[in-house]
Structures are given as structure tokens and as C-alpha cells.
Amino acid sequence: MKRYKQLFNKLKNNKQGAFLPFIVLGDPTPEISLKIIDTLILAGADALELGIPFSDPLADGPIIQNSNFRALNAGNTVIQCFEMISKIRHKYFQLPIGLLIYANLVFSRGIENFYINCSKLGVDSILIADLPIEESKPFRETALYHGIDQIFICPPNPSDDLLYKIATQSYGYIYLLSRTGVTGIEKPANLTPKIVIDKLHSYKSSPLIQGFGIYDDNQVKQIIASGxxxxxxxxxxxxIIEDYFNTIDIMLREIKIMATKFKSASIKFC
Incomplete structure (x- = not known):
């Protein structure tokens, strides 16, 4: 059974929602990045979403853009990120690991070659932020062949046709956007309309995971309660990485506090 399926079955039985933190690998350094991941997992992260540093992260707001730039300025490369993923997989064999990246990172290495490398590393899913589902066939077919879940983003107000495509072609989970625009905490998350949730469920979709603009535990409780x-x-x-760049101990402490709150807020019926 795939790791995502095992995870969501376990969480359902335990009446919990999933907490998936996203960080950019190599920010601020590879060594500290791995310590951040250890901290997140110890604080309750159910799976990881990892970014590979990219010079033009158009879907991201200034906080994540700066994270990419810090990682690039520190000299991180795709190969170094793959080495970090290998260490994470070796240490956490059952933990689902997903990549949330941009298409040029895949194209530059070749679709087949990129997915082969990810499969060997034990990557469970790939979400390409700037890949429209209408142009995704080569990626989907390659992902399927190599046992990787290709994940797609569902916008706040999708057409029925797009909803159906996402529900039937996104595996592992579906990424629900809380709002339009770019990532960031400047604008708060909105609840996904019930009609969107109900339609996706009617199509027997993969589990639904919501992102964009989530920054406190009360939001998390409302999102999980909405289905x-x-x-x-x-x-x-x-x-937190940005604010405590030069004080690593405080950075890790604050990350642990925030992650623990998010995971606690994801528990249902508490």
C-alpha cells in the first residue's frame, strides 16, 4: 500500500486531519534544513512537502520567494537537494515525501530522468505549480510508470469540467487553494465552498488538502471541521526561518511550537 494511502487511513481511524509542512530544501543551509525537518516531524508532521530552490517561483509570495533565493545563494543545487531527500528517506522510511516544484526544474533534467531519480529516492508525489492539467499528460504518464503520485491544484472556483479532471487525475491528494493569488500570510485563507468539496467527493477523489494563507490554529480547526x-x-x-536566520536554536524552538499547534488543531472531535 502506498504511503499516502496508509497515512490517510490511519488519520481517518484516529479522527485526525493531516499536517503537511512545506519548506524549501537548503534554506538556510542543507545542514540546518535537515534539522528543521527533524523538528517538524518530531512536532507531529504527517508528511512533507519540499521545494527545490528555483530562481523564478511565480506562484509564491515574498516569504517563499526569499526562501528560494536564500537557498540558491547558499549554493544549493538539484543534486544537493536529491542528496538531502535521500537522507530524509533513509531516516523516515514510512513518511510520505512530496515535491512542490516548477516545470523548468523538470524540463532541464528531462521528464523521464527527473522522475526516475525521484522514484529511486523514494519520493511519493510531485506537484508542479505551473503545470496546467490540460498540458500534463507526459508528466502524468511518466509519474504513473514510475509509481509516483502526480498531484494537481484545485482553484477556489473551478468549472465542473476542471473539477472532474482534477478528481480523476490527481493521486495521493488534491491541493485545494484557499484563495487566488500567490502564497503568503498577508491574506488569510478562505474555507473551500461546500459544493466543491461535495463534487470532489462524488467523483471519489483523493484526499483533500488545503493550502495558502494558513497561519494560526483557529483556521486549521475550521478547515478540518469543514470536511x-x-x-x-x-x-x-x-x-520563522527568515526572522531567526542567525539564531538557529530559537528558530528551531519557534518552529516546533508552531508545528505542534497546527498538528494539535487538526485533531477532530477534541
Whole structure:
């Protein structure tokens, strides 16, 4: 059974939503990045969403853009990120690991070659932020062949046709956007309309995970209570890296506090 399926079955039985933190690998350094991941997992992260540093992250707001730039300025490369993923997989064999990246990172290495490398590393899913589902066939077919879940983003107000495509072609989970625009905590998350949740469920979709603009535990409680299976939090956590760049112990402590709150808020009927 795939790791995502095992995870969501376990969480459902335990009446919990999933907490998926997002960080950019190598920010601020590879060594500290791995310590941040250890901290997140110890604080209750159910799976990881990892970014590979990219010079033009158009879907991201300034907090995550700066995270990419810090990682690039520190000299991180795709190969170094793959080495970090290998260490994470070796240490946490059952933990689902997903990549949330941009298409040029895949194209530059070749679709087949990129997915082969990810499969060998034990990557469970790939979400390409700037890949429209209408142009995704080569990626989907390659992902399927190599046993990787290709994940797609569902916008706040999708057409029925787009909803159906996402429900039937996104595996592992579906990333629900809380709002339009770019990532960040400047604008708060909105609840996903019930009609969107109900239609996705009627199509027997993969679990629903909501992201964009999530920065406190009250939001998480409302999202989980609305019927969503989990949350992705990136900017709120990465802001801590930015704020405590030069005081690593405090950075890790603050990340642990925030992550623990998010995971606690995801528990249903408490």
C-alpha cells in the first residue's frame, strides 16, 4: 500500500486531519534544513512537502520567494537537494515525501530522468505549480510508470469540467487553494465552498488538502471541521526561518511550537 494511502487511513481511524509542512530544501543551509525537518516531524508532521530552490517561483509570495533565493545563494543545487531527500528517506522510511516544484526544474533534467531519480529516492508525489492539467499528460504518464503520485491544484472556483479532471487525475491528494493569488500570510485563507468539496467527493477523489494563507490554529480547526482532510503550511513556518536566520536554536524552538499547534488543531472531535 502506498504511503499516502496508509497515512490517510490511519488519520481517518484516529479522527485526525493531516499536517503537511512545506519548506524549501537548503534554506538556510542543507545542514540546518535537515534539522528543521527533524523538528517538524518530531512536532507531529504527517508528511512533507519540499521545494527545490528555483530562481523564478511565480506562484509564491515574498516569504517563499526569499526562501528560494536564500537557498540558491547558499549554493544549493538539484543534486544537493536529491542528496538531502535521500537522507530524509533513509531516516523516515514510512513518511510520505512530496515535491512542490516548477516545470523548468523538470524540463532541464528531462521528464523521464527527473522522475526516475525521484522514484529511486523514494519520493511519493510531485506537484508542479505551473503545470496546467490540460498540458500534463507526459508528466502524468511518466509519474504513473514510475509509481509516483502526480498531484494537481484545485482553484477556489473551478468549472465542473476542471473539477472532474482534477478528481480523476490527481493521486495521493488534491491541493485545494484557499484563495487566488500567490502564497503568503498577508491574506488569510478562505474555507473551500461546500459544493466543491461535495463534487470532489462524488467523483471519489483523493484526499483533500488545503493550502495558502494558513497561519494560526483557529483556521486549521475550521478547515478540518469543514470536511477537508488536512492542511499545508509553508509561509508561516518559513517566516520563522527568515526572522531567526542567525539564531538557529530559537528558530528551531519557534518552529516546533508552531508545528505542534497546527498538528494539535487538526485533531477532530477534541
Amino acid at each position: 477537508i482532510d488536512g492542511i499545508i503550511v509553508g509561509s508561516a513556518l518559513i517566516k
